[in-house]
Amino acid sequence: MKAENKRSVIVGIFVFLGIAILVTGILTLGGQQKKFVKAIELRTVFDDIGGLQTGNNIWFSGVKIGTVKKINFYGDSQVEIIMNVEEEVVEFIRKDSKATLSSDGLIGNKIIVIYGGTTMAPPVENGDRLESVMPLDTDQMMETLQTNNENLVDITADLKVLTSKLADGEGIVGAVMTDSLLAENFRSILNNLAVASTNSNKMLAELNKFTAKLNQEGNLFNDLVTDTLMADQVRETLNTLQATAKNSEQMTEELKAITDKFNSSDNAMGVLLNDPEFAEDLKSFMINTDSATYNLNKGLEALPYTWPFRKGFKRQAKEAEKEGN
Template sequence: MATRISDNIRLGTFVLGGLFVLVLLLYMIGRNEHLFGTTYVLKARFHNAQGLVKGNNVRFSGIQVGTVRKITIEESTQIEVTMSIDKKMRRVIRKDAVVSIGTDGLVGDKVVDITPVSLICSLARDGDTLTTKPVVSLAALLDTLDHSGRDISVIASELKMTVQRVNRSAIWSLLDDSTVPADIKVTLSNIRQASGRASVMAGGLDRLVQDMRAGRGAAGILLADTVLAGDIRQAGKRIRLAGETADSLIGTLKNVAGDVQAGVAKNNGVVHALLYDTAIIEKLNTSLDHIQKGTEGFSQSMEALKHSFLLRGYFRKQEKQKKKNK
């Protein structure tokens, strides 16, 4: 009888212990799933859930703060994810926080990541829908890598063709020429020398400008001498007046030439008579002949007077005087 009671006590103790362990496990599971704690609901909408399922963890800045409670299809392109968040996060998560779907590790379960943005936005309330960030899928990444690989292949092929062209061109022979570096050094040396000369010339020009401003040197005197400047202005005025006078004289000559041309065209005037009137020309020739004859007669008369006994002494005195003067 005592043994039977002892067995019953052991059985009861074992059952009570098992029930206690079962309740503890249920509590731990429920606590992990936020079944027994105080929570509030936040929502997010995605175009692609990326394999997210009910019960996946929700993290805020890498810290687990809740679980996925429900996933529903709102529209043909919208999937709403309802999250149970620990009420302690009411004072942390704000309305401008960004929600995205990530992976726990490299190939682990899907998780929902909540990333804070600012500290000035108002806090999120129960039932609010947060902003989401587009999910980058592994397939999209592989597709992008595939396109990048193709582009790299094309670039490598074109680069190979370019290198082959360079090897066959004159550029490669120029680069392979051992005398080119020496020529480049000589050219650079000449450039440095030319630069030095240009610097010296610039310094000389600067000094020349300073001397001109200070009134030193011929150019400075010309620029600084106000009397000379006045003389130059007066000379310019005289040249301008001489030009005006020359213009007037040219105009007068043009008028005279016009009058002469008009007289010649109208068969009158002195010029026309001198050029075309034969009677006047004959009279002029006759007058010139008479003048020449008169001159010859005068010369003969003077010669006769020199030999005359009355004036012979006078002319001799004149000749002696001329010889003395010589």
């Protein structure tokens, strides 16, 4: 009788322990799945959920706030996700928040991440639909990485060929890198450029000093720039010079007309200057005149010795002698 009671007690203990373990498991699973907390439903639509399943977690700012309640097909080959979200965090999720797919760890289960939202928008309500953002496709990423790897291999091969040519001194760059004479010339050019830069700086400093002196009051250039009275005088002088230039131009034209007349043979001055026959006649006339003048002088010198004029010249000589005494 005692053995049967003992067995019953042992069975009762194991049954109690089993029930306790079962209740604990149910409570644990219910707590993980958010089955025993107040929640609201939020919805979002994806083109591809990438293996997301019912019961997967919902995360917001790194905190688990709910689970995927249901997955339905929606529209043209789209998928609608119904999420259970804890009511106590609803005030932090805004109507302009977004939902995207991610994974729990590197190779973990798929999850939905809610992010974003501004304080200008009101908190979400039961049944609201969040805007979805498709994540980067890992297959496309792998294809892109593969393409980049192939391009990197090609670039590496080209760099190997280029560096080998540079090391062998081929091309302009290779010659510059390997030819010591070119290196010296290049160094000399740099030194000359440095000297030229120094000289340019000195010249700019001198120019600054010169312009500063020009801007000082009492300087002629400053007076020309700032003195309105002098500007009017300069303008008047320029106008006078312009009028003088016009008069000079007119006088030049008149002188040209006169010289043209001198070069013509239809006037007296032109005949005198340009007619060779008249010049010969004039020369002959001058020779004859000179000869007649010479003969006249000879006749006048011989006149006192002629008989009719001899007495008169002697009388004139005596009077002159008396006046001299």
